[in-house]
Amino acid sequence: MNGTQLAWFKSSYSGMAGDNCVEVAFTEQTFRVKGSKEVMRRPFTMSRNGWSQFVAFLGDD
Template sequence: MSSGTTELAWFKSSYSGTQGDDCVEIAIAEQAVHVRDSKDVSRPAFAVGLEGWRSFVGFVDHA
């Protein structure tokens, strides 16, 4: 999956602090969830299919 990630609406988790902590940002698109490093947005992002993202979040939520 690829896309122009520059036009996506990126956001961090509400759990992210305001102290500049390391974090990831996500952007939800029609076909995928895009993930990038919030400290270095010039690095390539990667995309995960929606079903894969749901599985990941479900796993993390129960960990």
């Protein structure tokens, strides 16, 4: 699936300027993550299980 066909969501922690953001899009099987400034770089892709583990790790503070 091409990145232009995905619905990208910006992090709620993004700055007001909107240019220093983490964006996430998801399909039935994967989550895609990219930085707003890195328009030429391919998004990082992970499984739904990988995403769940990543979010759980972030919440372990």
